[in-house]
Amino acid sequence: xxxxxxxxxxxxxxxxxxxxxxxxxxxxxxxxxxxxxxxxxxxxxxxxxxxxxxxxxxxxxxxxxxxxxxxxxxxxxxxxxxxxxxxxxxxxxxxxxxxxxxxxxxxxxxxxxxxxxxxxxxxxxxxxxxxxxxxxxxxxxxxxxxxxxxxxxxxxxxxxxxxxx
Numbered sequence: 001x002x003x004x005x006x007x008x009x010x011x012x013x014x015x016x017x018x019x020x021x022x023x024x025x026x027x028x029x030x031x032x033x034x035x036x037x038x039x040x041x042x043x044x045x046x047x048x049x050x051x052x053x054x055x056x057x058x059x060x061x062x063x064x065x066x067x068x069x070x071x072x073x074x075x076x077x078x079x080x081x082x083x084x085x086x087x088x089x090x091x092x093x094x095x096x097x098x099x100x101x102x103x104x105x106x107x108x109x110x111x112x113x114x115x116x117x118x119x120x121x122x123x124x125x126x127x128x129x130x131x132x133x134x135x136x137x138x139x140x141x142x143x144x145x146x147x148x149x150x151x152x153x154x155x156x157x158x159x160x161x162x163x164x165x
Contacts, residue, residue, distance in 0.1 A: 024080065025126060032109065033112060038099070039106065048066075071145050073133045084118045
């Protein structure tokens with residue numbers, strides 16, 4: 001339900017949604033186009049707050065967000081009517097628009113890479129993944145984003161093609 005008890009227009013085609021009990025927790029990683037580094041540390045909070053608002057407006061719960069100049073990590077619980085591909089697609093468009101409208105803070109941003117990484121986790125994993133995301137800057141003193149993605153994919157048993165990492 002949308003605030004005020006009025007169904008959100010996007011969800012009016014799901015009259016029986018009240019019986020859907022879900023907790024869909026995703027660890028999502030988005031990389032900037034060609035690994036450029038347009039997200040300066042002094043402006044990342046602006047982007048993260050924008051993404052927090054995006055999640056809230058889509059009835060999703062953002063547990064944690066953090067990243068590096070060339071990629072971001074989100075731990076988010078999606079509303080049961082939102083497919084992860086649709087969420088990522090809409091988030092990329094919205095953040096593209098936000099950063100383009102704020103060229104003074106994100107002058108080098110071109111776009112996000114076409115692909116993304118989305119891994120599912122249980123409630124029992126949530127705290128561990130939140131800590132992982134919190135420690136991004138420390139983590140990347142030792143590991144590249146490429147090595148990080150390969151490790152995440154291997155941990156979750158996801159088959160991948162190294163050409164597209």
